[in-house]
Amino acid sequence: MTSSDELHKRRGAAVARGVGSVIPSYVDRASGGTIVDVDGREWIDFAAGIAVANVGNSAPRVVAAVREQVERFTHTCFMVAPYESYVAVCERLNALTPGGFEKRSALFNSGAEAVENAVKIARHATGRPAVVVFDHAYHGRTNLTMALTAKNMPYKHRFGPFAGEIYRVPMSYPLRDGGLDGATAAARAIEMVEKQVGAENVAALLIEPIQGEGGFVVPAEGFLPALREWATAAGVVFVADEIQTGFCRTGDWFACEHEGVEPDLVTLAKGIAGGLPLAAVTGRAELMDAVHVGGLGGTYGGNPVACAAALASIDTMQELDLAAAARRIGSVLGPRLHAIADRDPRVAEVRGRGAMLAVELVRPGTLTPDPAATAAVSAACHAAGLLTLTCGTYGNVIRFLPPLVISDAELARGLDILDAAFA
Numbered sequence: 567m568t569s570s571d572e573l574h575k576r577r578g579a580a581v582a583r584g585v586g587s588v589i590p591s592y593v594d595r596a597s598g599g600t601i602v603d604v605d606g607r608e609w610i611d612f613a614a615g616i617a618v619a620n621v622g623n624s625a626p627r628v629v630a631a632v633r634e635q636v637e638r639f640t641h642t643c644f645m646v647a648p649y650e651s652y653v654a655v656c657e658r659l660n661a662l663t664p665g666g667f668e669k670r671s672a673l674f675n676s677g678a679e680a681v682e683n684a685v686k687i688a689r690h691a692t693g694r695p696a697v698v699v700f701d702h703a704y705h706g707r708t709n710l711t712m713a714l715t716a717k718n719m720p721y722k723h724r725f726g727p728f729a730g731e732i733y734r735v736p737m738s739y740p741l742r743d744g745g746l747d748g749a750t751a752a753a754r755a756i757e758m759v760e761k762q763v764g765a766e767n768v769a770a771l772l773i774e775p776i777q778g779e780g781g782f783v784v785p786a787e788g789f790l791p792a793l794r795e796w797a798t799a800a801g802v803v804f805v806a807d808e809i810q811t812g813f814c815r816t817g818d819w820f821a822c823e824h825e826g827v828e829p830d831l832v833t834l835a836k837g838i839a840g841g842l843p844l845a846a847v848t849g850r851a852e853l854m855d856a857v858h859v860g861g862l863g864g865t866y867g868g869n870p871v872a873c874a875a876a877l878a879s880i881d882t883m884q885e886l887d888l889a890a891a892a893r894r895i896g897s898v899l900g901p902r903l904h905a906i907a908d909r910d911p912r913v914a915e916v917r918g919r920g921a922m923l924a925v926e927l928v929r930p931g932t933l934t935p936d937p938a939a940t941a942a943v944s945a946a947c948h949a950a951g952l953l954t955l956t957c958g959t960y961g962n963v964i965r966f967l968p969p970l971v972i973s974d975a976e977l978a979r980g981l982d983i984l985d986a987a988f989a
């Protein structure tokens with residue numbers, strides 16, 4: 567088998583350098599909470615392909631469903647010749663997402679594409695142009711989603727000009743906003759919108775219930791409900807970007823459920839289909855159906871193989887109660903992270919929910935971000951065979967996103983490596 571070193575040489579002569587990778591090892595196979603590289607090295611997976619492999623790599627039901635579908639037909643384009651599995655996925659999403667109201671869904675290929683379409687739908691339904699987003703937000707790498715995203719490097723640098731009518735307001739970030747309570751933080755954001763944009767001009771407010779790439783920022787309790795209440799009163803479409811938080815990751819099926827927030831639209835991707843590329847916008851029927859026939863779509867959106875994978879993945883999440891699994895993972899991971907924080911002054915905060923947890927690193931005794939320490943701990947994890955990811959506006963957050971089917975033994979082994987990396 568070709569070694570990682572040989573593959574890395576070939577990559578340098580074939581793949582654009584702009585596409586990076588966290589580790590220089592190339593995957594041979596993966597399942598549960600383990601990745602095996604082409605050199606036979608085992609990695610404990612605390613990344614899940616960036617919160618995608620919630621049901622694990624090559625989950626049995628997903629493999630069987632994909633095998634069956636791929637032998638029947640691989641692509642007819644739902645806009646040309648439709649098929650049941652697209653409808654079935656939409657039925658499941660309409661039933662599973664928060665909100666007892668009538669819903670419709672539309673399927674796409676990537677999270678960014680879902681976010682782009684949620685904005686299209688909100689603007690079309692309201693006739694308004696403005697979109698409100700938050701500090702530290704991440705929503706994708708297309709032109710509009712770069713405009714919605716807060717961090718310049720690596721996502722936006724030299725890729726402008728960006729789409730207009732995007733307005734950014736402060737996020738509830740308790741560690742860095744002086745510990746504002748949710749209602750106060752929301753009032754601060756709302757006042758900026760009303761003074762600088764005018765609520766009557768706002769089509770949508772777009773927010774991640776727990777911010778992902780921006781640093782696993784968990785807003786103070788009450789922040790999301792206050793924004794939801796304001797959006798309702800102002801006729802603003804409340805869009806929850808659950809692309810990283812969705813599908814059992816945070817201990818609920820969707821993170822909005824934690825505070826009983828019912829978004830008008832929700833964007834979905836990542837954990838939806840066991841690793842197959844699928845994304846969706848699900849939301850109030852009157853909003854989704856405001857768009858004229860032909861106004862939504864794309865060639866591959868809701869590919870039948872991805873839809874088969876999604877139905878099997880959702881079945882797996884329900885059968886294995888992976889929301890409970892995420893809570894259990896959090897109950898093991900959280901205390902170990904707090905134990906590290908208790909002994910290491912570089913850890914300013916442990917935060918997150920369920921199996922979406924993170925530590926933020928600073929210079930001891932300050933709130934000055936410490937990206938160098940973050941990189942050093944990450945490198946120590948990788949050298950010892952634990953695949954972790956960093957994130958955060960300041961590059962000083964280590965995040966933990968294990969597959970929700972990770973075994974107790976794999977979790978324990980990963981945590982022992984993490985402990986040693988902080989020693």
Ligand SMILES: Cc1ncc(COP(=O)(O)O)c(CNCCCC(=O)O)c1O
Nearest residue numbers: 676677678704705706774778807809810
């Ligand atoms: C909340 C939230 N919205 C939207 C997206 C975008 O989803 P796509 O499927 O990557 O387009 C994400 C993707 N996050 C991982 C990006 C990794 C990278 O590109 O470096 C997200 O987390």
